[in-house]
Amino acid sequence: MRELDVARITEAVRELSIETNIYLPDDVKNALREALDREESPLGREILQVILENLDIAEREKMPICQDTGVAIVFLEVGQDVHLTGGDLEGAINEGVRQGYSEGYLRKSMVDDPVMRRKNTTDNTPAIIYTRIVPGDRVKITFAPKGGGAENMSEVRMMTAADGIEGVKDFVVDRVARSGGNPCPPIVVGVGIGGSFERCAMLAKEALMRPIGESNPDPEYDSVEKELLKRINNLGIGPQGLGGRTTALAVHIRTVPCHIASMPVAVNVQCHASRHAERTL
Amino acid sequence: MKTVELITPLDEAQLAGLEAGDKVLLSGEIYTARDAAHKRLVALIEEGKELPFDLRGAVIYYVGPAPARPGQVMNSAGPTTSYRMDVFTPLLLEHGLKGTIGKGPRSMKVRESMVKNGGIYLAAVGGAAAGIASAVRKAEVIAYEDLGPEAIRRLVVERMPLFVVNDIRGNDLFELGVAEYRREGTN
Numbered sequence: 001m002r003e004l005d006v007a008r009i010t011e012a013v014r015e016l017s018i019e020t021n022i023y024l025p026d027d028v029k030n031a032l033r034e035a036l037d038r039e040e041s042p043l044g045r046e047i048l049q050v051i052l053e054n055l056d057i058a059e060r061e062k063m064p065i066c067q068d069t070g071v072a073i074v075f076l077e078v079g080q081d082v083h084l085t086g087g088d089l090e091g092a093i094n095e096g097v098r099q100g101y102s103e104g105y106l107r108k109s110m111v112d113d114p115v116m117r118r119k120n121t122t123d124n125t126p127a128i129i130y131t132r133i134v135p136g137d138r139v140k141i142t143f144a145p146k147g148g149g150a151e152n153m154s155e156v157r158m159m160t161a162a163d164g165i166e167g168v169k170d171f172v173v174d175r176v177a178r179s180g181g182n183p184c185p186p187i188v189v190g191v192g193i194g195g196s197f198e199r200c201a202m203l204a205k206e207a208l209m210r211p212i213g214e215s216n217p218d219p220e221y222d223s224v225e226k227e228l229l230k231r232i233n234n235l236g237i238g239p240q241g242l243g244g245r246t247t248a249l250a251v252h253i254r255t256v257p258c259h260i261a262s263m264p265v266a267v268n269v270q271c272h273a274s275r276h277a278e279r280t281l
Numbered sequence: 282m283k284t285v286e287l288i289t290p291l292d293e294a295q296l297a298g299l300e301a302g303d304k305v306l307l308s309g310e311i312y313t314a315r316d317a318a319h320k321r322l323v324a325l326i327e328e329g330k331e332l333p334f335d336l337r338g339a340v341i342y343y344v345g346p347a348p349a350r351p352g353q354v355m356n357s358a359g360p361t362t363s364y365r366m367d368v369f370t371p372l373l374l375e376h377g378l379k380g381t382i383g384k385g386p387r388s389m390k391v392r393e394s395m396v397k398n399g400g401i402y403l404a405a406v407g408g409a410a411a412g413i414a415s416a417v418r419k420a421e422v423i424a425y426e427d428l429g430p431e432a433i434r435r436l437v438v439e440r441m442p443l444f445v446v447n448d449i450r451g452n453d454l455f456e457l458g459v460a461e462y463r464r465e466g467t468n
Binding site (some may be wrong): 041 | 357415
């Protein structure tokens with residue numbers, strides 16, 4: 001059995017915290033550049049230019065792209081042939097977040113209690129950690145800092161089989177229409193369908209990790225994604241909601257089997273700063 | 282659409298000619314406040330107590346900046362979503378607040394209050410936070426340090442680039458812009 005010291009996980013999370021907040025993935029940058037070429041609204045074009053210039057400034061000055069450096073979302077795939085040593089896994093991840101957010105001068109956005117006290121934890125912990133045990137002897141860490149503005153525009157709806165794909169489409173478009181300029185469009189829309197109440201929400205977030213431009217492997221859902229993108233961009237919301245033809249850069253759908261009585265659907269909205277990166281140890 | 286230089290504190294005369302869609306280059310002192318600070322400010326007004334800064338002619342920027350590095354005036358500092366402050370804003374406008382800066386649309390109550398009290402709402406580009414920081418010349422925490430990123434800061438800004446969303450006549454750039462680019466169906 002392969003041994004892996006959790007200190008290496010701390011180190012990876014520390015680095016990923018800083019890197020994801022400064023450098024946007026190439027697929028997102030390319031999608032923003034293509035949006036600039038297509039956008040009809042002069043104001044929309046100007047905003048897209050400001051967004052692209054900001055990415056350059058962030059890289060050059062090593063500053064976070066957005067001041068909202070997010071809640072630390074961590075997807076972990078732990079190979080079942082790995083023996084983790086040197087401490088507890090979740091503690092090691094939180095230590096990585098603590099170090100990364102401090103050393104990277106990133107904003108600490110977590111409060112200890114959601115309602116009554118709302119006192120800042122001052123180190124951006126705890127991270128939100130999802131762990132899966134998978135075959136193999138590697139540990140894959142996907143780190144995705146998620147801003148509050150776009151997350152607030154997300155929703156889960158327990159739909160029924162009778163609602164069908166048209167019901168799903170209307171829900172997704174309506175959710176984006178009601179979000180308007182709030183989630184910092186152009187957005188990426190993650191849609192999770194099936195499973196259970198909580199599983200579909202997870203799927204929607206996982207769908208945001210797919211690179212923009214990579215097709216859905218299922219041709220039927222691929223065409224639904226394309227149709228939804230057109231319908232969403234026809235809403236006219238545009239960059240920052242001030243009007244334009246670029247409301248979303250992509251719609252990504254993920255599905256899993258579900259109960260005969262159910263059709264859970266989740267929409268997770270992601271701002272244009274679609275930050276995420278992976279590392280395999 | 283025109284570009285207008287505005288200097289704080291704002292008064293009615295400066296705002297009279299502004300229209301939704303105009304570009305603004307804002308200079309002078311502005312104050313940062315978001316959810317938690319708004320709650321405290323409104324509580325102070327309701328208790329008849331003095332505020333940590335003079336609201337008359339003031340501009341509030343909805344932002345919680347990233348912490349500054351040593352030697353850096355301001356780290357990334359883009360706008361947060363404004364609707365969360367909607368419930369607090371009319372009272373502040375009644376007490377002299379003239380401008381707010383954020384992202385996303387405002388409620389009808391806030392829009393009506395802006396018309397009634399002669400206030401404007403300006404949009405900064407959300408997520409363009411590293412660029413916006415370069416317009417900030419000075420920054421100091423003046424109240425509620427315990428709130429960390431949500432503390433009230435006095436900023437001195439120089440030609441901070443913004444768009445007029447709501448002018449004092451009740452126009453709304455979100456409504457105007459979206460209506461222009463909306464299409465029916467999936468073509």
